[in-house]
Amino acid sequence: MNAAAVPAPRCEPAPHRPLWVTIEGINGVGKTTAARALAAHLGERCLLLDELTDQAGDTLAGRVISALAAEDDVCLRTGHPVAETLALLALKIREVERLAGHPTTAEVVIEDRGVDTVAVYQAAILCEQAPETNPAYVARHVLSTMSWWRPPPHATVLLTGDLEVCTRRFADRIGRMLSPRDRRVIEQANTLYTWLAAAEPARYVVIDTAGRSAQAVADAMGMVVQNLLKQREAYRAA
Numbered sequence: 297m298n299a300a301a302v303p304a305p306r307c308e309p310a311p312h313r314p315l316w317v318t319i320e321g322i323n324g325v326g327k328t329t330a331a332r333a334l335a336a337h338l339g340e341r342c343l344l345l346d347e348l349t350d351q352a353g354d355t356l357a358g359r360v361i362s363a364l365a366a367e368d369d370v371c372l373r374t375g376h377p378v379a380e381t382l383a384l385l386a387l388k389i390r391e392v393e394r395l396a397g398h399p400t401t402a403e404v405v406i407e408d409r410g411v412d413t414v415a416v417y418q419a420a421i422l423c424e425q426a427p428e429t430n431p432a433y434v435a436r437h438v439l440s441t442m443s444w445w446r447p448p449p450h451a452t453v454l455l456t457g458d459l460e461v462c463t464r465r466f467a468d469r470i471g472r473m474l475s476p477r478d479r480r481v482i483e484q485a486n487t488l489y490t491w492l493a494a495a496e497p498a499r500y501v502v503i504d505t506a507g508r509s510a511q512a513v514a515d516a517m518g519m520v521v522q523n524l525l526k527q528r529e530a531y532r533a534a
Contacts, residue, residue, distance in 0.1 A: 313447075314343070314402050315524055318410035319517070321455035322486045323370075324466030326505050326513060330455065331408045333514035334521070343402035347409045348387055357387050370470060371481050373421060381418040385442060388414060392446040404521060410449060411442050412492065420484035424477075435488050436495075451524055453517050454493050457505040459486055 321327040328347060335344035349365075349372075351357045360383055364372040374380060388411050395405070419434035463482055467474050474482070493500040503516050 314400060314405045315521070315528060316405045316407065316447075316449040316451075317517075317521055317524070318407040318412065318449040318452045319455065320409065320412050320452055320489060321457075321505075322459070322462055322482050322489065324462035324464070324469070325455045325457045326465075326510055327455050328408055329510045330505075330513040330517060331406055333510060334517050335406050337514065337518060338404055338406075338521070341403040343400050343405045345391060345405060345407045348384070350408070356390070360387060370474065370478050371417065371421060377418065377422045377425065381414065381422065381438070384414045384418065385411070385438070385445075388442070389445045403525070406521075407449065410452070411439060411446070412452060412489070415439050415442075416485045416488035416492070417481065419488060420481045423484075424481075431484055431488060432491050435492065439492075448499065451520065452496075452500050453520055454489055454500050454502045455505050455513065456489075456502060459483065461506075 319327050319331045328350070331344065335342045348357055349361055351361065353359065353362055361372070364374055364380055364383065367374050372380060372384075391407075415435040415438040419431040419438065422434055423429050423431045459482075463474060463479060466482075493502050501520050503513060503520075505513050508516075
């Protein structure tokens with residue numbers, strides 16, 4: 297499935313809120329590279345929200361992530377998954393609150409990983425300790441709870457790719473082999489992303505990155521954004 301085969305999600309008019317598009321996908325799928333390329337193409341029209349793990353260490357988000365990464369775990373596991381989940385969700389709520397308090401003039405917000413990332417990865421981690429629990433239920437519960445605290449994005453672009461290629465690329469980037477436990481979390485996240493996209497076709501657009509350059513993926517994401525902007529203008533003109 298690719299962007300051309302999937303209609304753009306319905307974009308209701310929101311005069312005081314920029315078009316908000318979240319980019320999701322498993323580690324190594326090329327999400328951050330494509331998101332930055334798209335943001336560069338949109339220029340001043342766009343505000344890019346970096347992935348939490350890429351934010352400066354001297355910020356609140358950076359300090360929280362540094363604390364979660366203290367055990368040098370690639371999945372930010374400290375042995376307290378409930379506290380980790382709440383900390384990550386609080387940071388995602390804070391992003392929206394900061395924008396509400398300091399409105400941006402940007403027309404589009406591109407969010408590199410949103411609440412869905414927290415939902416799917418933390419569901420996989422939490423269910424390691426409670427294997428009888430359905431990870432899909434946990435992920436859905438996280439998303440449902442968060443809807444009270446921050447609005448969902450207008451669209452979520454899910455980048456997919458070959459699992460082996462993605463995990464190998466991720467391992468190369470961090471300079472170490474992934475443990476079987478790390479791989480299980482990523483595999484579970486991949487399954488949960490697929491499930492969420494199927495369950496919410498009005499919000500998700502799926503783009504397959506296999507065999508495509510980063511620029512081609514960014515171009516496909518750009519088409520999604522342009523369609524949403526046109527849709528928004530049509531609603532306002534009606």
